[in-house]
Amino acid sequence: MKTEHVDIAIIGGGPAGLAAAIEAKRQGVEKVCIIERDTDLGGILQQCIHDGFGLKRFGKQMSGGQYAEAFIEELAHTDVDVRLKTMVTKITEDRRIFAVNEREGMICLNCGAIILAMGCRERSRNQIQMPGARPSGVMTAGAVQRYINMEGYLPGKKAVILGSGDIGLIMARRMTLEGIAVEGVYEVMSGPGGLTRNIVQCLGEFDIPLHLSTTVTRVFGKERITGVEVSAVDADRRPIAGTERRIDCDLLVLAVGLIPENELSKGAGVELDARTNGPVVDQDFMTSAPGIFAAGNVVAVFDLVDYVSDTGEMAARGAAAYLRRADSAEIADARGGDEASIIRTIAGTDINFIVPQKLNAGKRESDINLFLRVKKTGENQKIRMVCKGASVSECREAFVAPPEMLVAKLAGSADLDDDLRLNLEANQ
Amino acid sequence: MSEREIVCTVCPRSCRVKAKETGGAYVFEGYSCKRGLGHAQSEVENPMRMLTSAVPIARATVRMLPVISEATIPKAKLHDCLEALYKVRVDSPVAAGQVIVKDICGTGVDVIAARSMKRK
Numbered sequence: 001m002k003t004e005h006v007d008i009a010i011i012g013g014g015p016a017g018l019a020a021a022i023e024a025k026r027q028g029v030e031k032v033c034i035i036e037r038d039t040d041l042g043g044i045l046q047q048c049i050h051d052g053f054g055l056k057r058f059g060k061q062m063s064g065g066q067y068a069e070a071f072i073e074e075l076a077h078t079d080v081d082v083r084l085k086t087m088v089t090k091i092t093e094d095r096r097i098f099a100v101n102e103r104e105g106m107i108c109l110n111c112g113a114i115i116l117a118m119g120c121r122e123r124s125r126n127q128i129q130m131p132g133a134r135p136s137g138v139m140t141a142g143a144v145q146r147y148i149n150m151e152g153y154l155p156g157k158k159a160v161i162l163g164s165g166d167i168g169l170i171m172a173r174r175m176t177l178e179g180i181a182v183e184g185v186y187e188v189m190s191g192p193g194g195l196t197r198n199i200v201q202c203l204g205e206f207d208i209p210l211h212l213s214t215t216v217t218r219v220f221g222k223e224r225i226t227g228v229e230v231s232a233v234d235a236d237r238r239p240i241a242g243t244e245r246r247i248d249c250d251l252l253v254l255a256v257g258l259i260p261e262n263e264l265s266k267g268a269g270v271e272l273d274a275r276t277n278g279p280v281v282d283q284d285f286m287t288s289a290p291g292i293f294a295a296g297n298v299v300a301v302f303d304l305v306d307y308v309s310d311t312g313e314m315a316a317r318g319a320a321a322y323l324r325r326a327d328s329a330e331i332a333d334a335r336g337g338d339e340a341s342i343i344r345t346i347a348g349t350d351i352n353f354i355v356p357q358k359l360n361a362g363k364r365e366s367d368i369n370l371f372l373r374v375k376k377t378g379e380n381q382k383i384r385m386v387c388k389g390a391s392v393s394e395c396r397e398a399f400v401a402p403p404e405m406l407v408a409k410l411a412g413s414a415d416l417d418d419d420l421r422l423n424l425e426a427n428q
Numbered sequence: 429m430s431e432r433e434i435v436c437t438v439c440p441r442s443c444r445v446k447a448k449e450t451g452g453a454y455v456f457e458g459y460s461c462k463r464g465l466g467h468a469q470s471e472v473e474n475p476m477r478m479l480t481s482a483v484p485i486a487r488a489t490v491r492m493l494p495v496i497s498e499a500t501i502p503k504a505k506l507h508d509c510l511e512a513l514y515k516v517r518v519d520s521p522v523a524a525g526q527v528i529v530k531d532i533c534g535t536g537v538d539v540i541a542a543r544s545m546k547r548k
Contacts, residue, residue, distance in 0.1 A: 039489045040489060042543070046490075046494075046543065049480050049481065049482050049494035049495075049496075049542065050480050051478040051480055051496060061478055062496075063480050063494060063496045063542045064494075064542075065494045065524075065542035065543035066496065066524065066542045066543065068543065069524045069542070069543050069544065072544075073524075148482070148492075149482050149492055149494065150482075150490045150491065150492050151490065151491055151492065152482070152484055152491040152492045177481070177510060195440070196435065196437070196440065196442040197437035197440075197442070199435075200435045200437050200442075201437060204435070379441070398439075398441055398460075399439070399440055399441035399442075401440065404440045
């Protein structure tokens with residue numbers, strides 16, 4: 001088996017991995033390698049042909065491909081080693097990567113640091129326990145997106161969409177423009193899962209109805225799907241008898257949520273957060289395994305790619321600093337601090353989760369962005385950060401809602417000697 | 429007099445802006461900022477959209493090339509532009525930014541390749 005040493009290996013060539021690789025080179029890291037299983041870089045951006053990417057980072061409306069291209073172009077001016085069509089099969093706690101491709105066969109990379117950038121997966125039919133037959137024509141919104149935008153197939157003529165996640169909304173518009181009749185979007189929750197602008201731009205503009213508190217309770221058809229049964233649900237999301245309605249369709253599109261992809265992370269013994277489904281990370285986006293970092297949707301599902309790129313850069317800076325510490329041997333433990341000097345960020349009142357979950361105690365060199373989601377909708381709110389009962393920092397927000405990720409700035413000067421609790425409060 | 433509601437998409441706050449029309453002039457209510465007012469105005473006067481689609485490409489690693497308009501086009505012309513794009517076929521290689529359709533449907537806006545594609 002071919003064995004090689006690399007300073008930083010990045011698993012995944014999507015937006016997180018691309019930003020991480022470029023930043024690692026900026027930081028002066030010598031041997032940087034991206035391992036990507038697809039034939040091209042860019043990850044899921046390559047099937048996102050719609051616009052709305054890059055507003056924060058580039059200040060303009062770009063499509064997914066254009067956003068990816070900006071990074072791929074920059075990467076081409078570096079000596080980052082890109083291994084395409086290469087599948088990582090295993091990573092170990094001592095930072096070895098086992099991968100396979102058709103040119104080299106099985107390879108082993110001994111890494112100074114690893115950045116996990118595998119992205120996320122869509123929740124599938126098996127994960128939402130949908131009763132009924134198993135005909136063809138039931139697929140995730142991402143699969144429909146790939147078929148239409150990259151492979152050039154129309155996967156049906158009349159579609160029902162279950163779930164109001166953003167990809168489902170985007171695909172409602174895209175299918176309509178491609179001539180597929182979209183009967184409606186059905187959402188089991190009492191509020192939409194996707195961003196309001198997508199509800200307006202993708203459903204409202206095309207008169208596609210959104211049915212809240214309604215779900216698919218049966219799938220009809222043997223070989224190919226012929227229809228679905230939808231039912232209203234009660235406050236506990238149980239179908240209400242007598243509300244069933246049959247809809248004929250030849251395509252059921254599932255847009256029922258995304259889960260960080262962490263099969264490889266688990267193999268390396270990385271601690272996962274039950275709320276984000278991603279690794280617990282510190283302010284450098286290092287996981288519980290020393291020298292193994294994580295970036296982008298592996299950590300938590302972000303709604304803007306701009307944030308994904310930001311975390312890629314943060315992880316690369318962290319990994320570069322980790323390598324410098326490991327080199328200098330000044331600190332025997334390259335973690336850069338002992339466990340006692342680490343504090344946790346705690347999701348308090350009406351906060352769903354916070355990334356990063358761990359911070360260095362004391363003061364920090366610079367301000368830190370905390371990524372979080374709230375549990376309820378509200379206007380004129382603030383995120384208050386509390387340490388030992390005292391308020392250390394606060395961020396005002398004109399509007400908050402669960403589908404919109406917030407970024408709260410923690411002042412570097414805030415001196416933390418205990419866990420940091422974040423609460424959502426009315427701004428008075 | 430007529431009235432319509434525009435849900436603002438400028439920021440997540442999603443203000444519901446009412447546009448009241450009397451004799452061709454609009455009065456707006458319910459917006460919270462200047463950008464929101466501007467958005468509502470353009471939505472009633474001359475709504476503009478980016479055009480994004482994909483066109484078949486020969487001899488590339490995938491079968492479709494994503495394309496995008498270089499600027500926004502009038503929403504009313506979106507359908508015609510898509511119809512025009514359905515007829516387009518391209519061959520690899522293509523460079524990102526390369527013009528695929530010049531001045532699409534007389535809008536004065538070019539449709540360009542959103543990514544590069546090498547020959548397979």
